[in-house]
Amino acid sequence: MEPVTDTPAEPVPTESMPTESAPAEDVAAFRHFNRYFTRRIGALDDHYLGQDRPLGEARLLFEIGDGVSLRELRGRLALDAGYLSRMAKSLEAQGLVRLTVPPHDTRLRLIELTDAGRVEVKEQQRRANALAAGLLxxxxxxxxxxxxxxxxxxxxxxxxxxxxITLVDGATEDARACLDAYAADIDARFPEGFDKTDLVRPQEVTGDAGAFFVAYEEGRPVACGALRTLEPGVGEIRHLWVHPDARRLGLARRVLAELERAAVEHDFTVVRLDTHAALTEAQAMYRACGYAEIPAYVDHVYADHWFEKRLVDPTPRRPDPPLVRP
Structure with missing residues (x-):
């Protein structure tokens, strides 16, 4: 079931790989746009928007907002810790930010704008809006x-x-957090509510028994999906969920494709799933992805529709060598 419109064990960091390489012409078009756009907005200029600083420092000032930890900024902007620290110290020396250590956690460093920093960010926003308005x-x-x-x-x-999208042990903190969010989401959607005892157990979706995938956006879990063994040769997909902030991107289909690939690797020739009548968008997605509705294959209190898909191994196989007769 999937509500979309889309001491724990250590994770197994197996990141999903693309199913095909991008054509050279698509890569070239993407890079050409990047070069044009960065030049057009002045991203390479040491005086971005006519102010006395490069884009990196200007962006950092904007991201600080009402105050934040350097750790959070590092994750949000995917910056090297040393590079971020040098920029922060430079801005502090210019009187634009203030660095502090909170008394409750001496390992953290907090950064906030000074009055001068807030004035500069306000001017930065005015100039950026003017640049965009002039182009449009x-x-x-x-x-x-x-x-x-x-x-x-x-x-x-x-x-x-x-x-x-990463394959993780079903007992990891991120896996259980996603399942908790899934349970809370559908508990609000199902007229009868949802009992968390219906969630898969870690041992059902780990190792030879199945698989559990977590999708990450900038280090934050935003989706999950589980696969478990139903019977020999048959797998069952459970708890396909996407965070509300990450819906309508096509992410649910990506997670579903990973689950299907994992099913092939587990030698399942068929995958099945069920879904609730309230999840009409999930039903539509499954049909669009090649799932056919079937009679009930299990008595499940939250199931109103049951689906099945027969799998074909997506891995290209080399043809057998020609038979040579003596």
Whole structure:
């Protein structure tokens, strides 16, 4: 079931790999756009937006907001710890930020804007808005609408591309946290509520018994899916869930594809699943992904629809050598 519109053991860091390499012309087009856009907005200029600092420092000032820890900034911006520390100290020396150590955790360093820093960020926002408005003003209204829609599509697809899907032990903290979020989500959606005892046990979805995948966006778990053995040659998909913030990206289908690949690796020729009547969007996705509705294969209190898909090993096989007759 999947509510989408999409001392723990240590994780097994097996990250999903792309099923095919990108064509050279797509790579070239992507890089060409990157070069054009970074030049057009002045990202390479040491005086970004005409202010006396490069884009890196300007972006860091913006991300600080009302105050944050350097650890969180490092994760959010995917910055090297040393590089971030040097930028923070430079901004502190300029009187734009204040670095402190909280009394409750001396391992943390907090960073916040000074009054001068807030003034600079406000001016930065004014200049950035003016730059964007100047570019958009040269387009007609229909062209601006077309560009806005294209940017929304670009952001959605880039977010999806940046999400990694990792095979983890079913007992890990992230796996259980995702299942807790899944349970809370569907408990609110099901008229009868949801009992957490229905969740899979770690041993059912780990090792030879099955698989558990967690999807990460910038280090934060945003989706999960489980596969367990139903009977010899048959696997069952459970608890396919996507965080509300990551829905409508196409992530549910990516997690489902990983579960199907894992099913092939476990020598399952068929995968089955069930879903609740309230999850109409999940039913539509399963049908679109090649699942056929079947009679009930198990008596499950939360099931109203049952689906099955026969699997084909996606790994290309070398043809057998020609038979040579004596």
């Amino acid at each position: 003003a040269t387009l007609t209204a229909p062209q601006r609408t077309e560009l806005t829609h294209a940017l929304a599509t670009t952001q959605r697809l880039l977010r999806l591309a940046g999400i990694t």
